[in-house]
Amino acid sequence: MSAKTRNVIRFVKGSPTMDGAGVNLTRVIGTRELLDLDPFLLLDEFKSEEAKDYIAGFPSHPHRGFETITYLLHGNFRHRDSRGNEGFLTAGSVQWMTAGRGIIHSEMPEMTEGLVWGYQLWLNLPAKDKMTEPRYQDIAPDQIPVVDKAGVTVKVIAGDYRGQTGPSKTWIPALYFDVSLASNTSFEHPIPDELTSFAYVIEGQAQFGSAEKSYPGQAGNLLIFGEGDDIEVATGESPARFLLLAAKRLNEPIVRGGPFVMNTREELAQAFQDYQDGTLDQ
Numbered sequence: 410m411s412a413k414t415r416n417v418i419r420f421v422k423g424s425p426t427m428d429g430a431g432v433n434l435t436r437v438i439g440t441r442e443l444l445d446l447d448p449f450l451l452l453d454e455f456k457s458e459e460a461k462d463y464i465a466g467f468p469s470h471p472h473r474g475f476e477t478i479t480y481l482l483h484g485n486f487r488h489r490d491s492r493g494n495e496g497f498l499t500a501g502s503v504q505w506m507t508a509g510r511g512i513i514h515s516e517m518p519e520m521t522e523g524l525v526w527g528y529q530l531w532l533n534l535p536a537k538d539k540m541t542e543p544r545y546q547d548i549a550p551d552q553i554p555v556v557d558k559a560g561v562t563v564k565v566i567a568g569d570y571r572g573q574t575g576p577s578k579t580w581i582p583a584l585y586f587d588v589s590l591a592s593n594t595s596f597e598h599p600i601p602d603e604l605t606s607f608a609y610v611i612e613g614q615a616q617f618g619s620a621e622k623s624y625p626g627q628a629g630n631l632l633i634f635g636e637g638d639d640i641e642v643a644t645g646e647s648p649a650r651f652l653l654l655a656a657k658r659l660n661e662p663i664v665r666g667g668p669f670v671m672n673t674r675e676e677l678a679q680a681f682q683d684y685q686d687g688t689l690d691q
């Protein structure tokens with residue numbers, strides 16, 4: 410049986426958003442245009458050399474019911490939570506946090522000048538795992554395998570690529586690659602149908618999908634792949650760098666309110682109540 414290439418079925422540009430205590434960022438998933446992409450709930454890109462865009466950070470706020478995955482390309486962030494956990498993110502590091510039943514944390518830049526550039530992704534938890542104990546995976550840059558061959562460089566944050574396995578433990582089958590392609594280079598990777606998959610272009614431009622039906626994408630574009638079992642990307646004169654994500658669809662109801670994502674209105678109301686009562690993270 411030959412592989413069927415997954416072609417682009419939807420194309421989305423991010424929208425400028427303010428979040429935290431006044432951080433300017435680009436929201437790509439979790440907008441009015443693209444509320445969610447089961448099981449992905451949110452994707453933000455923060456990229457600025459202006460301290461005023463990021464300095465206010467994300468002071469103390471709660472989460473329940475999903476995972477937040479922060480991938481920092483430039484800059485430094487400190488993470489603290491109400492249970493006494495603390496982590497320091499440097500350029501190239503990943504924090505894969507399972508909020509589970511609840512955490513209250515802050516995410517603050519630890520710099521006053523220079524470029525801050527990174528991504529935060531929210532990945533849903535299955536209903537049966539939403540109230541699990543919180544868990545942190547602080548992943549240093551040197552723990553992330555890099556596969557570099559014939560103009561294709563893949564940082565394997567989660568999932569498998571050509572015999573290398575990313576360090577992140579995931580609740581549902583998922584992959585997270587940071588892919589760089591030289592000019593006139595092609596990339597191919599099998600991703601089965603039951604995994605929702607998208608690419609977010611972070612630099613340059615490339616063609617996504619099969620040669621006959623490829624779709625152009627450039628920095629700031631999200632490309633969602635349709636059915637099939639193989640991802641193909643090719644560059645022309647320009648090189649490209651993109652995040653490639655995939656995770657198994659949950660097909661469960663999503664009821665979200667601010668920092669909480671549950672399955673029913675009652676569970677959502679309970680999350681707000683627990684936060685008010687000070688028991689969210691107990």
Ligand code: FE2
Nearest residue numbers: 470472477516
């Ligand atoms: Fe957060």
